Amino acid sequence: MKRVFTFILAIFSLTIMKAQEQNPPVKVAVIGLTHTHVHWILGREDRGDIEIVGIVEPNTDLAERYTKQHGFSMDIVYPTMDALMEIVKPQAVTAFGTIYDHLSVVEFFAPKGIHVMVEKPLAVSLDHAKKMQALAQKHNIHLLTNYETTWYGSTLKAYKMVHQDNMIGDIRKIVVHDGHPGPNEIGVNEEFLEWLTDPKLNGAGALTDFGCYGANLATWLMKGERPQSVFAMTATNKPDIYPKVDDEATIVLQYPKTQVIIQASWNWPVSRKDMEVYGVTGQIIADNGSTIRYQLGDNAQEQKLTDLKKESPNDDPFTLLAAVVRGQITPQDADLSALQNNMVVMEILDAAMQSAKSGKVVKLK
Missing domain, CATH: 3.40.50.720 (NAD(P)-binding Rossmann-like Domain)
Incomplete structure (x- = not known):
């Protein structure tokens, strides 16, 4: 033996x-x-x-x-x-x-x-x-x-419920909340804070730091579709701390039949990264990286899924990077990490900055 x-x-x-x-x-x-x-x-x-x-x-x-x-x-x-x-x-x-x-x-x-x-x-x-x-x-x-948020089990589950299982019908509204009390307030180190609050080195403040999450997720959920228009409002509620950049931003994206609201903030009382997806027949709320609540119809009972996780290599950025380098995975255009998705994200952020400055809706060509 x-x-x-x-x-x-x-x-x-x-x-x-x-x-x-x-x-x-x-x-x-x-x-x-x-x-x-x-x-x-x-x-x-x-x-x-x-x-x-x-x-x-x-x-x-x-x-x-x-x-x-x-x-x-x-x-x-x-x-x-x-x-x-x-x-x-x-x-x-x-x-x-x-x-x-x-x-x-x-x-x-x-x-x-x-x-x-x-x-x-x-x-x-x-x-x-x-x-x-x-x-x-x-x-x-x-x-x-x-x-x-790319590595959240809840985001993947929400996507599958929408596009693979067709549980809520066509998407009508997406709301994404991302942020925390502020980089200074949560105690980021000096080297990080120095450039994070510099409009040249970071592009903007909360608008770019956290607005990008919602733009990325929306582009993914909309299968790479570009919005027709972008409207944004920004504010600096704490000018004594962040004199050069915004600390509050709301971005509204309009698609032919879908609206997306992105709330990016350095003013939340607690750190948060959560997402709401509303369809014709149901809604999905991703409270955090591993929990989803969903309700299929006005009279249906809310259901809850917990401990949601992704499987390797899609559970970690550097495992995915290794798989891509080895040729084991080829990123698709709408994928969260993919270049094409993030070019759309940059179009959205660019239009949002233009809109916040002008106070007008910016239509994408």
């Missing part, structure tokens, strides 16, 4: 080793550390899908703090992208600097055939986004955008 067990264990070990040889970790470099979402990749458990082979960060103090916190050596930290490429050759990079820097990251790595994943939103402006899109297409790289 002992020999049989040893034999089975050996076969199992060889199988695992062979699988690892066929799918070695994708070599990934982290570009920038000033976006605190970087803790997502630095602090994740080792799933065997990616290997961080380098970090680019000119701020030595910041780099030392984060590498010490997450157990990385300063030997893999480089002051520039050029210095990184002299030593290591990543297959993909993830951008965790300012949104303004996303363009320079794509300009540097796309010609080298290196895939890029950026934190939301895709770019600081529609002009930057178009340049990034052109580079990605010219050099045949994947350019993905990472949102926290």
Whole structure:
């Protein structure tokens, strides 16, 4: 019996080793550390899908703090992208600097055939986004955008209930709430706060920081359709804290038969990322990342689903990135991380900024 067990264990070990040889970790470099979402990749458990082979960060103090916190050596930290490429050759990079820097990251790595994943939103402006899109297409790289809500089990379940199960009929209204009490109020670090509240480096305030979530989800639920018009109102309710940018934004998107209301705020009393989808015959409320409430008709009883999760590789941004780099997954245009979806997001954000400034509805061409 002992020999049989040893034999089975050996076969199992060889199988695992062979699988690892066929799918070695994708070599990934982290570009920038000033976006605190970087803790997502630095602090994740080792799933065997990616290997961080380098970090680019000119701020030595910041780099030392984060590498010490997450157990990385300063030997893999480089002051520039050029210095990184002299030593290591990543297959993909993830951008965790300012949104303004996303363009320079794509300009540097796309010609080298290196895939890029950026934190939301895709770019600081529609002009930057178009340049990034052109580079990605010219050099045949994947350019993905990472949102926290992409990995929610509740968002996927809502999509399936709408489009696969046809549980609520045609969508008539989508309402998305995203935000928190404010970056200063929740205590983000100085390096992050400095650029997050700078209109040049972040594009705007709450409008871009949280408005992008709703635009992304709406584009996905509407299967990539662009809205006909965009109207937005912004305000700075705390000018003593955020003198340069808005801290409150409401964006209204109009489609032929659907209206979308996006509420983005640095004034919520609690942090929230939730979504409501209303159809002809029912409604779906995603309260958080794992819970959905739905009601099918005015007289029907509300139902609740909990502990909703996504399955790998769609449960984690860097697992998905690895699968895309390996060619195991090809992003579809309307997908939450896909470039085409996020080009529509940038059209919406650009129109929202125009509308907020002019006070008028902006019609998309």
